[in-house]
Amino acid sequence: MKRRNLFRTAAALALTAAVxxxxxxxxxxxxLKMAETWGPNFPxxxxxxxxxxxxxEKMSNGRLKIRIDSANRHKAPLGxxxxxKAGQYDMGHSASYYWKGKVPNTLYFTSMPFGMNAQEQYAWxxxxxxxxxxxxxYDEHNMLSFPGGNTGNQMGGWFRNEIKTLDDLxxxxxxxxxxxxxxxxxxxxxxxxxxxxxxxxxxERGTIDALEWVGPALDLRLGFHQIADYYYTxxxxxxxxxxxxxxxxxxxxxxxxxxxxxxxxMRTAAYDMLTHSVHENSKAWASIQKDYPNVQxxxxxxxxxxxxxEANTRVLAKxxxxxxQAQRIIQSQxxxxxxxRAYTNISERAYLNTMAELE
Amino acid sequence: MKRRNLFRTAAALALTAAVxxxxxxxxxxxxLKMAETWGPNFPxxxxxxxxxxxxxEKMSNGRLKIRIDSANRHKAPLGxxxxxKAGQYDMGHSASYYWKGKVPNTLYFTSMPFGMNAQEQYAWxxxxxxxxxxxxxYDEHNMLSFPGGNTGNQMGGWFRNEIKTLDDLxxxxxxxxxxxxxxxxxxxxxxxxxxxxxxxxxxERGTIDALEWVGPALDLRLGFHQIADYYYTxxxxxxxxxxxxxxxxxxxxxxxxxxxxxxxxMRTAAYDMLTHSVHENSKAWASIQKDYPNVQxxxxxxxxxxxxxEANTRVLAKxxxxxxQAQRIIQSQxxxxxxxRAYTNISERAYLNTMAELE
Numbered sequence: 001m002k003r004r005n006l007f008r009t010a011a012a013l014a015l016t017a018a019v020x021x022x023x024x025x026x027x028x029x030x031x032l033k034m035a036e037t038w039g040p041n042f043p044x045x046x047x048x049x050x051x052x053x054x055x056x057e058k059m060s061n062g063r064l065k066i067r068i069d070s071a072n073r074h075k076a077p078l079g080x081x082x083x084x085k086a087g088q089y090d091m092g093h094s095a096s097y098y099w100k101g102k103v104p105n106t107l108y109f110t111s112m113p114f115g116m117n118a119q120e121q122y123a124w125x126x127x128x129x130x131x132x133x134x135x136x137x138y139d140e141h142n143m144l145s146f147p148g149g150n151t152g153n154q155m156g157g158w159f160r161n162e163i164k165t166l167d168d169l170x171x172x173x174x175x176x177x178x179x180x181x182x183x184x185x186x187x188x189x190x191x192x193x194x195x196x197x198x199x200x201x202x203x204e205r206g207t208i209d210a211l212e213w214v215g216p217a218l219d220l221r222l223g224f225h226q227i228a229d230y231y232y233t234x235x236x237x238x239x240x241x242x243x244x245x246x247x248x249x250x251x252x253x254x255x256x257x258x259x260x261x262x263x264x265x266m267r268t269a270a271y272d273m274l275t276h277s278v279h280e281n282s283k284a285w286a287s288i289q290k291d292y293p294n295v296q297x298x299x300x301x302x303x304x305x306x307x308x309x310e311a312n313t314r315v316l317a318k319x320x321x322x323x324x325q326a327q328r329i330i331q332s333q334x335x336x337x338x339x340x341r342a343y344t345n346i347s348e349r350a351y352l353n354t355m356a357e358l359e
Numbered sequence: 360m361k362r363r364n365l366f367r368t369a370a371a372l373a374l375t376a377a378v379x380x381x382x383x384x385x386x387x388x389x390x391l392k393m394a395e396t397w398g399p400n401f402p403x404x405x406x407x408x409x410x411x412x413x414x415x416e417k418m419s420n421g422r423l424k425i426r427i428d429s430a431n432r433h434k435a436p437l438g439x440x441x442x443x444k445a446g447q448y449d450m451g452h453s454a455s456y457y458w459k460g461k462v463p464n465t466l467y468f469t470s471m472p473f474g475m476n477a478q479e480q481y482a483w484x485x486x487x488x489x490x491x492x493x494x495x496x497y498d499e500h501n502m503l504s505f506p507g508g509n510t511g512n513q514m515g516g517w518f519r520n521e522i523k524t525l526d527d528l529x530x531x532x533x534x535x536x537x538x539x540x541x542x543x544x545x546x547x548x549x550x551x552x553x554x555x556x557x558x559x560x561x562x563e564r565g566t567i568d569a570l571e572w573v574g575p576a577l578d579l580r581l582g583f584h585q586i587a588d589y590y591y592t593x594x595x596x597x598x599x600x601x602x603x604x605x606x607x608x609x610x611x612x613x614x615x616x617x618x619x620x621x622x623x624x625m626r627t628a629a630y631d632m633l634t635h636s637v638h639e640n641s642k643a644w645a646s647i648q649k650d651y652p653n654v655q656x657x658x659x660x661x662x663x664x665x666x667x668x669e670a671n672t673r674v675l676a677k678x679x680x681x682x683x684q685a686q687r688i689i690q691s692q693x694x695x696x697x698x699x700r701a702y703t704n705i706s707e708r709a710y711l712n713t714m715a716e717l718e
Binding site for chain 2: 055058059060061114117118119120122123126127128152153154155215216231233234235238255256257260261264265267268271272274275276278279281282283285286289297299300302305306309339340341342343344345346347348349350351352353354355356357358
C-alpha cells in the first residue's frame with residue numbers, strides 16, 4: 001500500500017472515529033515560493049533551481065514543493081535579498097555579492113579576485129569555517145544562506161585589441177561590474193556596467209572596448225566571439241558560487257526531515273551546477289574553436305597581474321577598514337587559500353601541466 | 360503533531376476499528392545492510408558512508424536506515440561485489456576497479472592513467488554518457504552502481520631515490536597495484552602489491568624501493584615521509600572515484616521517494632568526499648612541509664611520461680581487444696577528455712599557473 005493511500009485510509013478512519021487529526025495532515029504539506037534573479041529558462045543557473053525543486057518534491061513525496069518565480073514575474077532581479085528578508089518570498093536564488101552595496105560583508109561569499117578555485121572554496125565553506133562566517137553575516141538579516149551552484153573559473157573577458165602592456169589598459173572602456181571593476185579601475189581601466197541584452201551592440205559599436213561575462217557556454221549565446229578576437233584567461237572570479245537564501249521563520253516552521261531534504265537538495269544542486277558548467281563550457285569552447293579560428297586565448301602579461309594583485313590588496317584593505325568582521329573573513333580566506341593552494345599545486349596543477357606538456 | 364505520533368495515532372485507530380492496516384506500516388520502514396571495503400573508522404572513505412547513512416535516515420525520518428558493516432565484520436574487503444550481487448548484502452561501498460579480474464570492464468569507472476580529473480569525470484558521468492555505460496556493465500550482475508566519492512588527484516608515490524631517467528625505473532621494486540602497475544611494468548618497473556600495514560616496514564627495509572598510496576592525508580598516517588625524501592606528482596589515478604553498489608531487487612522494492620532520497624544522498628556524499636579530501640590533503644601537506652623539510656616534490660622527466668603514455672595506450676588496446684563494449688567505453692572517455700581538457704586548460708589550469716607565477 002502506498003503511503004498516500006495509507007494516509008487516506010487513516011484519515012477516513014480518523015473521521016469515522018470522530019477524532020480531529022485532519023489538521024495534522026494539512027500541516028504536512030508546504031509550498032515555498034522562491035524568487036530567482038535570472039530570467040525564465042536561463043541556462044545552467046535556471047536548471048539548478050529546477051533540479052533542486054524536483055529533488056525536494058520527489059524526496060518528500062510531494063510534502064514540500066518549491067514554486068520558482070523568475071525575474072519576469074517578480075520584476076526585481078536584484079531585490080531578492082529584500083524580498084526574502086521581508087518574507088515576501090520564502091526563498092531566493094541569486095549571488096551574495098549583489099548585496100554588497102547594502103550589506104558590505106556579503107561580498108566575500110561568491111568569489112574573490114585571485115582567490116580560491118571551486119574545490120578549494122567548497123572545502124573552505126564546509127570544512128574551513130566559511131559556512132559559519134557566511135551565516136554570521138546573514139543572521140542579522142533573518143535569513144539562512146547556502147551555496148547555490150558554481151560556474152567554475154570565469155574567463156577574463158573578450159577584448160577587441162590585444163593587451164600587451166599595462167599602458168594598453170589605461171582608459172580602456174570595459175564592462176566589468178562589482179569588486180573586480182574596482183580593482184581594474186585602480187590600474188587605469190574605465191569600468192562600466194551594461195545590461196546583458198545591450199552588450200553585443202555596445203562592443204560592436206565601440207561604446208566599450210572589452211567586456212567580461214561568464215565563460216564559453218554563456219558567452220557563446222551572446223555572440224561576442226563574432227566581433228572580438230582575444231579571449232583572456234581569468235583572474236577576477238575563479239569560483240563564482242551562487243546562493244540559496246531562506247527566510248529564517250520559514251526554515252524554522254519546517255519539520256526536521258523536510259529541513260534535511262531541503263539542505264541536501266540545495267547542496268547537491270550546487271555541486272551539480274559545477275559539473276553542468278564544466279560540461280556546457282567544454283561543449284561551447286569546442287564549438288567556438290571549430291567555427292571561429294579567429295579567437296585566440298591570451299593571458300595578461302605578468303606586469304599587469306602584478307599591478308592588479310597590488311590593487312586588489314589595496315581595495316580589500318579599504319573595504320575592511322574599521323570592520324572587524326570583514327577582517328576576520330578576509331583573514332580566514334587568505335589562510336585557507338595558502339594551504340589549499342599549496343596542495344592544489346602539487347596535485348591538480350602538476351597533473352594538468354604534465355598532460356599539457358605531453359600534447 | 361509529528362508524523363511519527365500521527366502514525367501511532369492512526370495505527371491505534373486502525374486497531375480500534377479492527378481494520379488490518381498494520382502490515383502497511385511495517386512495509387514503510389527499511390533497513391539496508393551495506394558492506395564497505397574499508398576497515399572501521401577509515402578516514403575520509405568511512406566518513407563518506409556514515410554521512411550518506413545519516414542523510415538518508417534524517418531525510419526519510421527514519422523510514423530508511425543503512426547499517427554499515429566494515430571489513431572487520433564481513434571479513435571480505437574484496438568480496439563486496441559478490442556479496443551485493445548475491446543479495447547477501449543490500450549495498451556496498453568500494454571501488455569499481457577492484458572487480459576487473461572478475462568483470463574486466465568495471466575497470467573504467469574509477470580512474471584511468473592520464474585520464475580525466477575529478478570535475479571532468481563527474482561531467483562525463485552525469486552529462487557525457489558515463490553513468491549509462493557503467494550501468495550497462497553492472498546490469499548483467501544484478502546491481503546498480505553510483506559514484507561513491509572522489510579522492511582527487513592521487514600522488515605518484517614515495518621514492519627513496521630520485522628518478523632522473525627512464526633507466527632509473529628499470530628493475531625498481533614498487534608497490535603499485537592494478538592497471539597502473541601493468542603500465543609501470545611496461546617501462547621496466549617491477550610492480551608488487553603489499554598489504555597497507557606492511558608498507559612502511561617494506562620501504563624501510565628495502566623490500567621495495569618505492570610505493571604509491573593515495574595523497575598527503577592518508578599517506579601521512581602511514582609515515583612514509585619519515586623514510587623517503589621524494590614525493591612524486593601524479594599521473595596514474597587523476598580522479599579516483601569510489602562506488603556505491605545496490606542490489607537491483609532491493610532497489611526495486613523501495614518506494615519512489617526513498618529511491619530518490621537514497622540517490623541524492625549517495626550523490627551528495629560522493630561530491631562531499633572530494634571536498635573533504637581537498638581539506639584533509641591541504642592540512643596534511645602543510646604539516647608535512649612544516650615538519651619534514653627533507654621531503655621534496657618531484658615530477659618525472661618528460662622521457663618517462665612519454666614512455667608511459669605509449670605503454671598506457673598499448674595496455675589499453677590489449678584490454679579492449681575483441682571487446683566491443685570496452686572499445687566503446689574507452690572511446691567515450693577519450694572523446695570526452697579531449698573537449699573537457701581543452702576547456703580546463705584555458706580556465707582552471709591557466710588560472711592556477713597565473714597565480715603560481717605571481718608567488
